[in-house]
Amino acid sequence: MVRCYKCGRKMKYIRGLKFNQYAVDGWKCGDCGEVYYDADQAQRILLLNKLKKQKFRLKLNQVRSNLILRIPKEVGEAMGLRNGSEIEFSLKDDDKIIIST
Incomplete structure (x- = not known):
């Protein structure tokens, strides 16, 4: 106690x-x-x-026909993301993407 x-x-x-x-x-x-x-x-x-408060500039990679976005380690740890975690992805505007857990 x-x-x-x-x-x-x-x-x-x-x-x-x-x-x-x-x-x-x-x-x-x-x-x-x-x-x-x-x-x-x-x-x-x-x-x-x-x-x-930070902005991240990320690089896209390609594996076969898919584009892969790598999330920085500190962001993944803070969000509780692990290998195999599922996230939601949607388009907000022509130039904006929303990614949520």
């Missing part, structure tokens, strides 16, 4: 706490309201926010 750093009381595990506009798991003190976020989930959110 996690104890509150401020008041020393037991904290309750809660799913879906708000952290930078994302829902993450963590612990909340019922007495003083102190909140501790799950470190792994919070770190992933911080990395996603950092990556959102």
